[in-house]
Amino acid sequence: MTEQHNEDIERVGMPCISKADQLSKHITGRIISGQWKPGQLMASERQLAAEFGMSRAIVRESVTQLVGKGVLQSRHGQGTRVCNPMAHLFDEHFGDLPQDSYELQLAVLEMRTVIDGEAAWYFCQRASAEEMQMLVSEFERMGQRRLHAMTPLERAKADLTFHMLIAEHCHQILIISLAQLLYSKFFNAIYGVLGRTHRRTGGYPPHIEEQHRNIFQAICSRDAETARLAAEQHILTTRQTLEQLEPGRQG
Incomplete structure (x- = not known):
């Protein structure tokens, strides 16, 4: 044969x-x-x-x-x-959780430490030149908004828009899916931190602007490891701020 x-x-x-x-x-x-x-x-x-x-x-x-x-x-x-491949899981199991729960906000920030760090890493590796320019434009808009008085609600929206742009353009389907599904919970967590800080001090956590800039500069340099660490540190510090605002509820 x-x-x-x-x-x-x-x-x-x-x-x-x-x-x-x-x-x-x-x-x-x-x-x-x-x-x-x-x-x-x-x-x-x-x-x-x-x-x-x-x-x-x-x-x-x-x-x-x-x-x-x-x-x-x-x-x-x-x-x-x-379709979001994880939507049915979240709708079924997490849809009824209280959005303003302190414990949930802490848990969300713990999750964001992982998601934001990995999103920044993949964005550095995979984002196109056009997507990088989108991030530059959004960072500039965020800076312009800060020149004017902003309510905690406005500040939270601007903050999350910056982070979601990175997540949604990182070209990693699971990170994108999780970020979209957790959007409202991400928003309530950062709004919780900003709102509590503003009520007590009349201002906002001092670390936020500098840490946003650190993330942005690392990404623009395509320095994936530095971007990941900067994003993780940013969310970790935000979580610690929330814990400090509610000291009697820790442990």
Whole structure:
């Protein structure tokens, strides 16, 4: 039996992968890589067909497959969006937790130490030049806002916008998914720190601006390890500030 004949037999035994299945793998790969983010609106059927060089019928079949698997969500008149792969777990188990709980805010800040550190590291490694410019612009906007009096609510929004930009553009699907799902809890934790500090001192924790700058400068230098450490230190210090504001509730 010739070598060519052996190869022909192997090909016959191989499963045939349809074009729709191939496209589904391409789409899933982009989602896993963080190129397409949870919540992101997909391009139109026509645009996807042109991009991948396939017919609209194949695109439609692929999208239908992924909707059925829970990878995509399609709503009439609203287009198709990428699903957050962890959403069902959080909706089921964490949806009813009290948002302003001191204990929950501490737990969230503990989690953020890990998430923010890793997000900063991956952003340094994977962010495009365009995404880096987005961070520069946001950091500049944050600095401009601080020139004016800001309420704790406004300050918390500006703070979290900066951190979420890093997380959502770090090209790591699990970090992006967790950051999105924990957004409201992240917000309540930082608002809790800023609000408590402002009520007691009339100002805000002095470390925040300097530590934001440390994170920003390390990321702009693409220094992943320094960026990770700076982000971790920032959240750790914020958590310690919250503990100091509620000394009777520790332990």
